[in-house]
Amino acid sequence: MIGLEPLNTLAGLMFAAFAASHAADRNNRWRWRSAVFWGCFALLLLAGTWLPHLASGALVLVMVFVSTIGLKPGADTTTSQAQREASAGRLRDRLFLPALTIPVVTLLGTIFLPKFSWGGAPLVDAKQVTLVSLAVGAAIALLFALRLTRVHLPVAAKEGRRLVDAIGWAAVLPQMLAALGAIFAAAGMGKVVAGLVTTYMPMNLPLVAVVVYTTGMALFTIIMGNAFAAFPVMTAGIGLPLIVGRFGGDPVIMSALGMLSGFCGTLLTPMAANFNIVPAAVLELPDRHAVIKVQAPTAFVLLIANTALMAAFVFHR
């Protein structure tokens, strides 16, 4: 059965190639910083399953140290503007096909891969079908793109390195935040926050309970970076006992709008790094909070709207 392990290995090999490319970059005085950073990351992806946890933790600390003093990647070489214009003129709309191959293969994979089996067991782990499909889509698209633009695999490693250098440490941040979420959960953070909110809020009115629940969802999501982490805490702490229990609200309407209130929080927080910080790096924006600033007005309007919708409809059965 194909699960996550082969995919981790594939991603590990890719980052190992980036690290090797940095190590060989003799023109850059600081080449070892990038080489060590991506090398440690590659090692964690390749060997994380059987490394002792303490050793994994030490590798993570090395990465954090190197990124704190600055990665300083060497210059990345690619085609010139004129070469790209000429290539775009020659290949025209065919250039879009490999890019569209990724979502199409991902989609087909999520539909059809679960139907295949190998020796009685499913071919692909049902829980990982989307990620497996994405990896297959990326691989097929890469072969397609290499053929189309008539270059070989080492060029793909070089171009991939160019993008990962532009993104830098932000590429690792979502994973580090997920790790922080796990540590928060292990330390019992959710219960403490829910206790604080319910102890200090006067909630004798249905409307106050609704406002505290929706803004609490947004605020807790801002802290945790993830509405999925906030939902159980806020709903068990405030939603079900007060809005449903005391005031007789509809749990379905409350939950649906509560989750959407959490999503408003996701738009506002650097803790949701893969949505907010990584794209700023991917698009090479100097202000790492630029995306959050654009999203904020829409997020506030939608949070107020969700609160109003809940206040208007949750108590009418």
Next chain:
Amino acid sequence: MLVLSGIAVVVIGFALRINPLLVVTLAGLVTGLAAGLDPPAVVALLGKAFVDNRFIAIAWLVLPVIGVLERGGIRERARALILRFKGATAGRVLTFYFLARQLASTMGLTSLGGHVQMVRPLIAPMAEAAAARVAPLDNQTRDTIRANAAAVDNIALFFGEDVFIAIGSILLIRGFLAQFRIDAAPMSLAVWAIPTAVLAFVVHAARLWLLDRRMARRRA
């Protein structure tokens, strides 16, 4: 109460704009120590939690193909393509992408999009080219357009996917309510995501229209 010190580290660290990777790591270490673990156990906990979340790195497998396509001129081609549409502006390009991304998400097609796969090689260059037709782009305007392109990808996804009955958040709500013996039909949860979805489009399309006006006025 001591476990909240981790949150304090995050808030202060982000406010002072210290390297987020360092801030998050320190927050994890502080939280672990506050929960009564000894230092090696905290480092091991950090290592285990990081390794347990390796699946997040798999999405980066798209980097090489996007890099190769950029080398082959995909961004230049995206710019040329949008210039064929006479009425295209940055705001209109992004509004169209919002609609497409949101509608695809309501049907569960959340993989049609993404910052690395779609926004960087295609959507941002198209919006930039549409705006550059009026006057050359200065860096600030270009960055504003790019930030808006990234925001559209997020907002359209978040307020589209919940209309689809088999998406993660709907399943999470269902599973959670089931623990309390409340049966929530996926359909009724999804229906209550529709008003916010429509409003998200209206509000954000209006803001993109204002963005067009603001850029036009600034460069007039």
